[in-house]
Amino acid sequence: MGKPKRTHQTFQLTGNFLGFVVKDGFKVKGMRVATPKGEHYIKLTREARASCFPLPAVGMPLQVTGEQKVDDEDGSITYKARQIVIAPPLSTVMAPTPIPQPQRKKQATKACILVCRKSDCCKRGGRELIAGLRKELGDRQIAEQVVIRETGCMKKCKAGPNLVMPDKTRHSRVRAKDIAALLDKHGLSRDRMAG
Known part of the structure; x- marks a missing residue:
């Protein structure tokens, strides 16, 4: 055929x-x-x-x-x-009909925490910071609403480990013990993420 x-x-x-x-x-x-x-x-x-x-x-x-x-x-x-x-208007041309637009589901945007994964930050506790963030987000039951994205150098190597919170606030010299207070400060708790 x-x-x-x-x-x-x-x-x-x-x-x-x-x-x-x-x-x-x-x-x-x-x-x-x-x-x-x-x-x-x-x-x-x-x-x-x-x-x-x-x-x-x-x-x-x-x-x-x-x-x-x-x-x-x-x-x-x-x-x-x-x-x-x-073209010039023509009386024989049909009147426009409304165009049906497809309905799209709004995807919930996830909060994103950026963490430097370059060697200087890792040597200063970057790996422990990421592990601590994952654990704390899981404990707060908001791990599905928050993404931890590992990035390249944030140009503050001597002040590592570095991270950027969802509101674009940069933090340096963050330790695993500081994570809970940091998440509270930026409103990343189960109660606030649900609303």
Whole structure:
């Protein structure tokens, strides 16, 4: 079974802009345009994406030119835009319809404690500090809400071990015995993390 035969032709559509089609949360791949014949998905080339600036507002009339492929077997048409320009308003162009946005679950952001893992900090108690942090977070039952991220040099080697708390406060010469008071000072307790 071979590939379906397709006929390539140029096209020019005039219609109202309905919105961009985004992939992976940030890549603009195409756009939706309403014409008197219905709604169309149009794939965008790099040139077409560049010609979309300034960004069109929803409902703005556009004139899109490019290449269309017609599947000879089922008659389906796919569009690929090469150029997009703002068109004069046409009374025959359909009114814009609201674009349903997918509902995304909000991911709870975890608090992050940065701990230097370079040799000077490790020699001064960095390993014990990380072990103590993990134990204390587990004892407080907030280990799931707080991430300990090991980093490179924080440029305070002589004052190690160094760490940065979630509120971006830097602490030096931290000992394992100081961890409980440090977590309390920065609000990393079970009661505060639950609220």
